[in-house]
Amino acid sequence: MNRHKTSQELFAEALKVLPGGVNSPVRAFRAVDMAPRFIARANGPYIYDVEGRGYIDYVCSWGPMILGHNHPVIREAVERAVKDGLSFGAPTEREVEIAQLMVELVPNIDMVRMVNSGTEAVMSAIRLARGATGRDKIIKFEGCYHGHSDCLLVGAGSSALAGGHPTSAGVPQDVVRHTLTAQFNDLDSVERLLEANRGEVACVIVEPVAANMGVVNPAPGFLSGLRTLCDKYGALLVFDEVITGFRLALGGAQAYFGVRADIVTFGKIIGGGMPVGAYCARRELMEEVAPCGPVYQAGTLSGNPVAMAAGLAQLSWLKSHPEIYSMIEEKALWLAREFRALAENHGVAVSINQIGSLLSPFFTPSSVSTFVDAKGSDVGMYARYFAGMLERGVYLAPAQFEAMFLSAAHTEELLEHTRVAADEVFAAL
Ligand SMILES: *Cc1c(COP(=O)(O)O)cnc(C)c1O
Numbered sequence: 001m002n003r004h005k006t007s008q009e010l011f012a013e014a015l016k017v018l019p020g021g022v023n024s025p026v027r028a029f030r031a032v033d034m035a036p037r038f039i040a041r042a043n044g045p046y047i048y049d050v051e052g053r054g055y056i057d058y059v060c061s062w063g064p065m066i067l068g069h070n071h072p073v074i075r076e077a078v079e080r081a082v083k084d085g086l087s088f089g090a091p092t093e094r095e096v097e098i099a100q101l102m103v104e105l106v107p108n109i110d111m112v113r114m115v116n117s118g119t120e121a122v123m124s125a126i127r128l129a130r131g132a133t134g135r136d137k138i139i140k141f142e143g144c145y146h147g148h149s150d151c152l153l154v155g156a157g158s159s160a161l162a163g164g165h166p167t168s169a170g171v172p173q174d175v176v177r178h179t180l181t182a183q184f185n186d187l188d189s190v191e192r193l194l195e196a197n198r199g200e201v202a203c204v205i206v207e208p209v210a211a212n213m214g215v216v217n218p219a220p221g222f223l224s225g226l227r228t229l230c231d232k233y234g235a236l237l238v239f240d241e242v243i244t245g246f247r248l249a250l251g252g253a254q255a256y257f258g259v260r261a262d263i264v265t266f267g268k269i270i271g272g273g274m275p276v277g278a279y280c281a282r283r284e285l286m287e288e289v290a291p292c293g294p295v296y297q298a299g300t301l302s303g304n305p306v307a308m309a310a311g312l313a314q315l316s317w318l319k320s321h322p323e324i325y326s327m328i329e330e331k332a333l334w335l336a337r338e339f340r341a342l343a344e345n346h347g348v349a350v351s352i353n354q355i356g357s358l359l360s361p362f363f364t365p366s367s368v369s370t371f372v373d374a375k376g377s378d379v380g381m382y383a384r385y386f387a388g389m390l391e392r393g394v395y396l397a398p399a400q401f402e403a404m405f406l407s408a409a410h411t412e413e414l415l416e417h418t419r420v421a422a423d424e425v426f427a428a429l
Pocket of ligand 1: 243
């Protein structure tokens with residue numbers, strides 16, 4: 001048998017055939033100035049690199065693995081689906097079932113269109129908002145990430161931010177001139193834009209919990225304030241729930257905060273680990289979409305039977321085990337509390353934001369409630385923290401401006417292991 005290649009060897013080969021050695025920038029570990037670990041497999045709360053080292057995984061594939069990796073119910077659903085063929089380019093029963101389930105669980109939506117990624121979901125939601133209102137302008141928030149489509153790569157968060165390129169080359173100025181940028185948790189900044197562009201703004205799009213500048217909770221009244229402003233100015237409110245959907249609660253952020261959105265986008269969790277996205281709204285809006293209406297959007301592999309099987313299995317499991325939500329929230333709350341105590345013991349300036357099963361330690365002495373606050377973090381210190389935790393078997397997001405994700409598979413024992421690791425790492429910061 002051949003000797004297995006090491007992460008280092010694989011990365012050297014990858015750099016020759018993949019830009020930066022990866023297929024998505026954050027995986028390259030550049031924000032922490034390290035070489036990535038190549039992953040061979042994952043199970044429950046653990047991922048294992050090609051060297052065979054196991055890590056407690058707090059990335060969870062950036063959110064989808066809310067039940068932990070390789071969950072038997074999802075794996076078996078996928079195995080059954082695979083036996084019947086991988087793709088037909090024709091309607092299938094599971095597409096109807098998953099849409100029915102989503103409509104049942106998510107408030108204020110009557111219809112669903114499945115796509116293949118979060119990027120596609122948001123891009124299509126924006127087209128729908130523009131098509132339905134006959135308006136061109138959109139308002140997004142600085143530091144919020146909505147995928148890599150042209151008009152949303154303005155002031156984008158996540159790895160677009162960590163890479164120091166807040167926007168992208170290759171996006172024509174003409175395409176982004178309709179994208180207006182407001183400040184998260186600052187309603188005045190939104191109202192000023194709506195007022196200055198009266199009758200021209202199709203939608204306000206927001207991550208209801210900003211999770212791509214690190215985790216920043218919406219201030220009390222911020223989301224309901226957006227609802228009020230959108231109603232006042234005739235703009236649609238789009239919740240990008242690619243992270244928060246089926247994570248904050250079964251009904252997502254709309255249910256969690258009790259605020260109604262007009263269009264909701266999903267990704268990550270709804271695919272159970274397969275590439276799936278969706279946009280959803282009430283019937284009148286969704287019937288603007290082709291073939292019912294004039295807003296064109298299509299997808300050769302959309303609603304793919306194997307992907308639908310994974311998504312349906314995951315959402316069904318969550319529906320029948322709603323206690324998971326309080327469990328994972330409890331765990332995140334515990335970690336946040338323990339990390340705060342450790343930081344205080346060791347005199348480390350860190351501010352921990354937590355909501356539901358999401359959390360972020362920001363290496364800054366001030367509390368973080370805006371994008372400007374988040375940007376004030378010491379990314380060098382984050383990199384040292386990341387390296388120290390990795391060495392102790394804890395796999396975190398390789399960048400300050402990302403979230404830590406909890407899953408149902410993280411046991412108390414593993415949380416304690418994480419606390420002990422953080423204790424040692426904070427002591428050495
Ligand atoms: C990840 C993410 C996206 C993009 O989803 P992809 O599947 O990576 O295209 C969009 N919006 C939010 C809020 C995200 O976190």
